[in-house]
Every structure is written in C-alpha cells, then in structure tokens.
Amino acid sequence: MSRISRRDIGDTATGISAGTIVVTVVILIGCGIAALLWWLGVFTSGIKGAGDVHRDQNDAKNREHWSQTFNSEFEQIKADQDNLTVLKQAATGTGATAQDRANYTGAQLNCRQDVAQYNADAASTLGAPWVPAGLPNPIDASTYCGS
Incomplete structure (x- = not known):
C-alpha cells in the first residue's frame, strides 16, 4: 500500500x-x-398584453362573433318591444287583471336584462370596436323598455 x-x-x-x-x-x-x-x-x-388585446380584437373570428352577437341581441330587444306593446295594451285595457299587469312587468324586466346584456357586450374590450353601424351604443333601457 x-x-x-x-x-x-x-x-x-x-x-x-x-x-x-x-x-x-x-x-x-x-x-x-x-x-x-x-x-x-x-x-x-404591459406591451405584450396590449399587443395581445389588439391582436384578439382584430381577429376575424372575433369580428364575426361580435357582429352576430350584437345583431342577435338587438333583434331580441326589438322583439321585447313588440311583446311589451301587446302586453301593455292588455295590462292597461278595460278588464285588465293582476296577471296581465304582472306579465307586463315581467316583460319589462326581461327587456331591461336584454338591454343590460347588450350594453355590457358593447362596453367589453373585445366587443366595443365591433358594434355594427346603424346599431345604437349604448341603449337606454327606459326608451326601449318603457318605464
């Protein structure tokens, strides 16, 4: 060793x-x-986040989605207005029942919910730039749904 x-x-x-x-x-x-x-x-x-939002906003699928969404929601609000016209006549006409008035109030609340959804989408980061021309932004619930 x-x-x-x-x-x-x-x-x-x-x-x-x-x-x-x-x-x-x-x-x-x-x-x-x-x-x-x-x-x-x-x-x-911060720069990357802003760039990602810009890219997502200008994506063709995003434009298509919001165009369809805003048109669909606005048509729903117009349908709500038509329903309100009929229900108001029933609620304020002679022989109106408590159920007629409840139906009218419920339809107003539904219309206000639809308007709130439309306005929320119109104010969203991705949806705001794509409200189609000719559609209001925002919608006043009192004007469209009555008071």
Whole structure:
C-alpha cells in the first residue's frame, strides 16, 4: 500500500475546489439567465398584453362573433318591444287583471336584462370596436323598455 503524501492531498483539494468553483459558476449563470428572462417578462408584460388585446380584437373570428352577437341581441330587444306593446295594451285595457299587469312587468324586466346584456357586450374590450353601424351604443333601457 502506498503512502498518501502531502502532494496527493494538495492535488485532491485543488481538484475538489476547482470542481466546486465550476459548479457554483454554472449555477450562478443559470440563475442569472433565469432572472434575466423573468425580468424581461415582467418588463415587457404591459406591451405584450396590449399587443395581445389588439391582436384578439382584430381577429376575424372575433369580428364575426361580435357582429352576430350584437345583431342577435338587438333583434331580441326589438322583439321585447313588440311583446311589451301587446302586453301593455292588455295590462292597461278595460278588464285588465293582476296577471296581465304582472306579465307586463315581467316583460319589462326581461327587456331591461336584454338591454343590460347588450350594453355590457358593447362596453367589453373585445366587443366595443365591433358594434355594427346603424346599431345604437349604448341603449337606454327606459326608451326601449318603457318605464
């Protein structure tokens, strides 16, 4: 068996410390790269978010969706108005019952809900730019649904 000399111990210590230094430097570089990527993500998040919204707003499927949605919702509000005309005559005419008045009130509430949905969609980030020409924005529930 050979004896371990001071030189062997020194060479081993030097090798271990060199390996430790290399591992430490690699870990620090990895942490630095991760921190840089995180910082870039945070720093550019506002720009990226605004760009994402702009891209989503101008997407053809988004335009088609909102055009169909606004037209459909407005037609529903017009149908609500037609129903209100008939129900108001029944509720205010001679021989009107409590049920006729309840039906009219319920139809008004339904109309107001439809108007609220239309207005909420018209104010949404993705929908606001695509309210079709000729449709009101916003809709006044008192005008369309009565008071």
